[in-house]
Amino acid sequence: xxxxxxxxxxxxxxxxxxxxxxxxxxxxxxxxxxxxxxxxxxxxxxxxxxxxxxxxxxxxxxxxxxxxxxxxxxxxxxxxxxxxxxxxxxxxxxxxxxxxxxxxxxxxxxxxxxxxxxxxxxxxxxxxxxxxxxxxxxxxxxxxxxxxxxxxxxxxxxxxxxxxxxxxxxxxxxxxxxxxxxxxxxxxxxxxxxxxxxxxxxxxxxxxxxxxxxxxxxxxxxxxxxxxxxxxxxxxxxxxxxxxxxxxxxxxxxxxxxxxxxxxxxxxxxxxxxxxxxxxxxxxxxxxxxxxxxxxxxxxxxxxxxxxxxxxxxxxxxxxxxxxxxxxxxxxxxxxxxxxxxxxxxxxxxxxxxxxxxxxxxxxxxxxxxxxxxxxxxxxxxxxxxxxxxxxxxxxxxxxxxxxxxxxxxxxxxxxxxxxxxxxxxxxxxxxxxxxxxxxxxxxxxxxxxxxxxxxxxxxxxxxxxxxxxxxxxxxxxxxxxxxxxxxxxxxxxxxxxxxxxxxxxxxxxxxxxxxxxxxxxxxxxxxxxxxxxxxxxxxxx
Amino acid sequence: xxxxxxxxxxxxxxxxxxxxxxxxxxxxxxxxxxxxxxxxxxxxxxxxxxxxxxxxxxxxxxxxxxxxxxxxxxxxxxxxxxxxxxxxxxxxxxxxxxxxxxxxxxxxxxxxxxxxxxxxxxxxxxxxxxxxxxxxxxxxxxxxxxxxxxxxxxxxxxxxxxx
Numbered sequence: 080x081x082x083x084x085x086x087x088x089x090x091x092x093x094x095x096x097x098x099x100x101x102x103x104x105x106x107x108x109x110x111x112x113x114x115x116x117x118x119x120x121x122x123x124x125x126x127x128x129x130x131x132x133x134x135x136x137x138x139x140x141x142x143x144x145x146x147x148x149x150x151x152x153x154x155x156x157x158x159x160x161x162x163x164x165x166x167x168x169x170x171x172x173x174x175x176x177x178x179x180x181x182x183x184x185x186x187x188x189x190x191x192x193x194x195x196x197x198x199x200x201x202x203x204x205x206x207x208x209x210x211x212x213x214x215x216x217x218x219x220x221x222x223x224x225x226x227x228x229x230x231x232x233x234x235x236x237x238x239x240x241x242x243x244x245x246x247x248x249x250x251x252x253x254x255x256x257x258x259x260x261x262x263x264x265x266x267x268x269x270x271x272x273x274x275x276x277x278x279x280x281x282x283x284x285x286x287x288x289x290x291x292x293x294x295x296x297x298x299x300x301x302x303x304x305x306x307x308x309x310x311x312x313x314x315x316x317x318x319x320x321x322x323x324x325x326x327x328x329x330x331x332x333x334x335x336x337x338x339x340x341x342x343x344x345x346x347x348x349x350x351x352x353x354x355x356x357x358x359x360x361x362x363x364x365x366x367x368x369x370x371x372x373x374x375x376x377x378x379x380x381x382x383x384x385x386x387x388x389x390x391x392x393x394x395x396x397x398x399x400x401x402x403x404x405x406x407x408x409x410x411x412x413x414x415x416x417x418x419x420x421x422x423x424x425x426x427x428x429x430x431x432x433x434x435x436x437x438x439x440x441x442x443x444x445x446x447x448x449x450x451x452x453x454x455x456x457x458x459x460x461x462x463x464x465x466x467x468x469x470x471x472x473x474x475x476x477x478x479x480x481x482x483x484x485x486x487x488x489x490x491x492x493x494x495x496x497x498x499x500x501x502x503x504x505x506x507x508x509x510x511x512x513x514x515x516x517x518x519x520x521x522x523x524x525x526x527x528x529x530x531x532x533x534x535x536x537x538x539x540x541x542x543x544x545x546x547x548x549x550x551x552x553x554x555x556x557x558x559x560x561x562x563x564x565x566x567x568x569x570x571x572x573x574x575x576x577x578x579x580x581x582x583x584x585x586x587x588x589x590x591x592x593x594x595x596x597x598x599x600x601x602x603x604x605x606x607x608x609x610x611x612x613x614x615x616x617x618x619x620x621x
Numbered sequence: 622x623x624x625x626x627x628x629x630x631x632x633x634x635x636x637x638x639x640x641x642x643x644x645x646x647x648x649x650x651x652x653x654x655x656x657x658x659x660x661x662x663x664x665x666x667x668x669x670x671x672x673x674x675x676x677x678x679x680x681x682x683x684x685x686x687x688x689x690x691x692x693x694x695x696x697x698x699x700x701x702x703x704x705x706x707x708x709x710x711x712x713x714x715x716x717x718x719x720x721x722x723x724x725x726x727x728x729x730x731x732x733x734x735x736x737x738x739x740x741x742x743x744x745x746x747x748x749x750x751x752x753x754x755x756x757x758x759x760x761x762x763x764x765x766x767x768x769x770x771x772x773x774x775x776x777x778x779x780x781x782x783x784x
Contacts, residue, residue, distance in 0.1 A: 203639060204646050208689040211635075228689060261784070262631060262692040385683035388676075 083253075087215045088113035088246040091179070092121045094222035097254040100150050102126060102141065102504050104134040104497075108154020110194060111181030113246035115152075126504060126533050129525035131158050133497035135165020136486075137529075138176045140501030143484050144460060144509075146299060148175040148229040148237075149501060155181045156194030159240070160201060164491060166236045167205035171488025172320060173297055175234035177225050178202075185213055185242040199240050207235030215248040220255055227258040232265025233383040234297055265382060269399035269407060276395050277355070277378050278411040284353035284376070286420045287313045290336060290365075293320030293487065294358015294381060294401050303405035304357065305329070311415040313355070314424055316344040318365045321358070322473055323461075323483040333424055337365040339470045339619055343428040350423075351375060358382070358401045361390040362488060380404055440588050441614040444468075444542055448475035450593040451540075454601060456510050457481060460502050464495035464515035467548035468541075470619035472514045481509075493522030499537045500530055510601065512538040517570055518547045524573075527580040530606045538600050539608045541573055544615040552618060577608040584608040623652065624678050625702055625774050627782055628667040628685055629693040632658060636690045640667055643688065649673060649681050653706075653771035664692065664784060668773050692784050697774065704774040707746045709734065710756065713763035714741040722762065729755050740765060 085093070091114050095103070104126045107115045118125055128134040131153040138149030153162050159180040169176045182188065183195045199209040208228050210221045218241070225237040281287055295304050301324050308315050308331050315325045317335045325332050334341035336348050348354060348369055356379040359365070369391060379386070379393040380401060387396040397404055437443040448471060455461075463472040463485040476483055484502070486494040499513035515523070520541045530537050551565040574584035585596045587609055600607040630636045637656055644651050652670040659666050671681060678696060685694045714722050714736075722741050726733055729751070735742035745755050749772060756767065776782065 199635070200638070203642055260689065263689050383687070385680065385687055389680065 083251065084249055085252050086113065086117070086246065087212070087218045087241065087248050087250050089117045090218050090250055090252045091222065091241070091246070092117045092123065093252050094219055094254055095123060095150065096121060098222070098226050099147070103150040103152055104128055104137040104141070104501060105152030106131045106134055106154070106158060107152075108158045108181065108194065110155035110183055110243045111152060111158075111179075113243060114179070114181065114241070126500070126529060126535075128497065128529050131161035132165045132493070133523065133526050133529070135162045135176065135178065136168065136491075136494050136497035137501035137504070138178070139165060139169045139172075139174045140462065140484070140498030141505045142169075142175050142501075143296070143498070144482060144502045145505045146230075146297070148177045148226050150177050150179065152179050153181070154194065155183050155198070155243075156196045158194075159198035160196050163202055163205065164489075166202050166238065168486045168489040168491040168494060169236040170205040170207070172293060172486065173234050174236070175229035176236045177222075177229050178236060178238045180238065180240045181246070182211065182240045182242040184244040186244070188242065199238060202238050205236065206238050209238035209240070211240040211242075212245055213242070215245055215250040218250055219253055223255045224258055224260060228260070228263065232263070266384070266398050267382070267400040267403060269380070269397045269404035271407075273395060273397045274404060274407050274411060277380075277397060277408060280353055280376055280378060280395060281311055281313070281355075281412050282415070285417065286351045287311070287353040287355065287417065288347045288351040289313050289315045289355045289357055290318065290348060290359050291315055291321045291324050291357045292318040292359025295321055295324040296482075298358060298382070298401035300358075300402035300405055301325070303402050303409065307405050307409045307412070310409055311412050312417045312421065314347050314421060316347050318359045318361070318487070319473055319485060320360075320487040322476075323478040323481060326479045327477045328479055331421065333428060335473055338367040339364070339473070341474055342430070343424055346427045347424055354378070356380065356391065356393075360386050360488070363390070366390055437590065438614045441612050442587055442590050442593065444471040444611070444613050444617060445475050446590050447587070447593050447611055448472060450590070451512075451597055452477040454594075454597050455481070455512070459510040459512065460484070460499070460506070462495045462499040462502065462511065462513045464513070464519040465490045465492045465549075466516045466519060467552070467617070467619050468514050468516040468519070470549075471542070492519040495519065496523045496526045496537070496539060497529075499539075500526060500535050503535050503537045504533075507536075510538070512540060514540045515542070516548060517541055517543045517545060517567055517573070520573060521570065524576060527577065527582055527606065531580055531582065535606070536604060537606055539606070540611060541608065542611050542613045543573065544613045544617065545570060546615045548615065548617070549619065551615070552620070573608060573610045582606045582608055584610060587611045622672070622674065624671050624673065624681075624696050625699070625704065625772065626669045626671060626681065626685070626694065626696045627774065628669065628691055629659065629782065629784055630665050630667060631690040631692065632663050632665045633690060636665065637667070639688055639690060640685065643684055644669075644671070644681075647680070647684060649677060655771035655773045657773070661784070668771065670772050693782065695782055697776065701776055702774045703777050704748050704772050705746050706749055706752055706770055706772050707744070708752050708755070708767060708769040709742060709744050710759055710764060711735075711740050711742045711766040712759050713739060713765060715739060718762060722759075725758050729758070731755065
């Protein structure tokens with residue numbers, strides 16, 4: 080590529096174009112204005128969020144469904160600091176995002192000038208890497224590296240902080256074709272001997288189970304996972320981050336494990352003789368299911384060697400790209416049948432717990448999600464927020480080709496709507512539904528304006544019980560029902576709020592209304608809000 | 622258990638903060654830390670003495686390796702290494718005590734680096750335990766000030782850690 084003289088700000092826009100970026104999510108301010116000024120003349124669409132954190136979450140939603148890094152932009156100081164929660168959320172869930180922040184003029188750094196914050200320092204614990212650009216000649220190389228680092232290996236957020244004066248300096252634009260970072264060479268090929276060991280362990284096992292996590296999405300290995308499971312007749316369970324990486328109607332699929340998981344899944348991991356952890360970090364909420372691993376052989380397949388052995392003791396580690404390893408593994412293993420084992424799990428799955436009738440004026444969330452399952456298109460994207468709504472959705476949603484996503488690692492309230500906006504922007508042909516509670520909605524409903532302004536047709540389902548239900552459950556269980564600061568009295572009528580934004584809303588106060596309301600929501604060409612009233616005594620752990 | 626870890630890093634601004642921050646946020650204990658440029662001026666070497674069990678050591682090595690600016694990480698067993706610390710100790714010293722202190726310096730192979738009417742400053746480069754003994758020997762005279770570096774370490778024999 081030939082070199083062209085231009086400002087750093089213009090070069091930044093050209094770099095994004097060269098990376099194939101079509102949409103960026105951001106919020107301007109003085110220190111990032113030179114960059115915004117150059118954005119005007121590009122064909123990159125800027126989506127103006129209403130709070131910087133939501134620009135980060137939108138980029139994260141965008142990245143989750145495309146596998147490409149999502150881009151978010153903020154100004155210096157408070158703008159950049161507001162991004163941190165979204166950066167940390169992406170870091171915990173290994174989501175590639177590139178965050179670009181403006182910084183005060185380089186000769187003023189360190190003098191506590193207006194809107195100055197050490198953003199690279201503040202975000203350091205939550206980024207895969209960060210840059211502060213002081214040399215205008217380094218901008219193209221820096222942006223190229225940022226995307227490369229964000230998207231390869233174990234993905235994660237990368238921050239680029241650019242002082243305002245540097246944005247205005249002249250540089251030569253030359254976007255590099257290749258990246259060479261001597262200190263960063265992620266392993267993608269699995270060790271052949273280790274893969275052979277895994278194959279032997281599978282062949283020997285009579286009660287194997289695969290616990291598949293978010294890494295399966297990151298590696299785009301959905302089909303490869305199903306191929307191995309089917310060839311060797313291995314039951315599959317998920318961590319929360321892994322939900323929907325297997326067709327949830329597959330006879331070999333048994334649900335989510337962990338503290339908030341379902342019985343068949345927890346039964347499977349506690350009665351297996353071989354546990355294959357696949358791109359699963361095994362966070363503390365998931366490990367609950369694995370209290371007793373004595374007598375169980377554990378295989379851990381992950382691209383990040385630091386995750387192996389961190390939370391669970393492992394007999395056979397395999398480091399590398401899950402997709403590649405699954406292909407090799409499936410070629411190596413023989414066809415197997417574990418009828419006795421799968422029958423046993425089928426029996427556990429078939430034990431139905433009776434759903435009690437909901438109190439008048441309220442809806443059982445389980446039945447509501449089941450009605451949603453009947454109507455949503457097969458490839459829908461469901462974004463769960465954090466709290467009871469997340470568990471009700473996680474444990475009852477049934478997706479065959481669609482995608483479930485949530486801020487599983489960080490548990491960030493207010494994630495669902497901005498992430499849904501990002502996902503919908505990336506895949507406009509898909510149905511995208513954010514599911515949240517009345518607590519989390521109040522942390523994000525400013526983003527309804529973003530959806531309206533940019534014509535982003537996301538759907539929002541809010542479970543209303545006028546309480547911070549998850550915290551209340553905790554207080555009831557562990558603090559002898561001493562409830563404090565969980566009552567959300569004073570919250571607005573969300574249908575009225577939606578209408579104030581020009582968004583159509585419907586209330587569901589009885590399960591009999593669910594079918595019609597969901598139908599109306601799905602057939603609308605515009606954003607739509609369903610307010611579903613739930614009894615505050617509804618629990619997540621039954 | 623104490624572990625000596627050598628870390629080769631890109632010689633950039635902010636790298637030390639990243640390494641130190643990693644130890645702080647993951648609650649790994651650092652006993653000492655020393656940093657300096659290597660034969661290649663683009664590469665710095667950080668020598669860390671850390672305390673922890675085998676699980677902690679494994680995590681430290683893996684997490685350090687994840688930092689983009691870290692080029693190479695290795696931990697060493699004690700027998701593999703030649704280790705040194707540098708200490709400067711300013712001791713009270715009356716003219717009458719000079720002869721005694723000079724003899725201590727001789728025995729311990731310390732250097733007399735500065736002297737005043739009522740103090741003497743001794744300099745010693747040695748391994749950690751020797752420095753401890755040296756300090757004990759000087760304590761009775763009244764130590765005014767101690768300045769000590771972290772441990773630096775190099776492999777014994779012909780083996781070397783390069784990128």
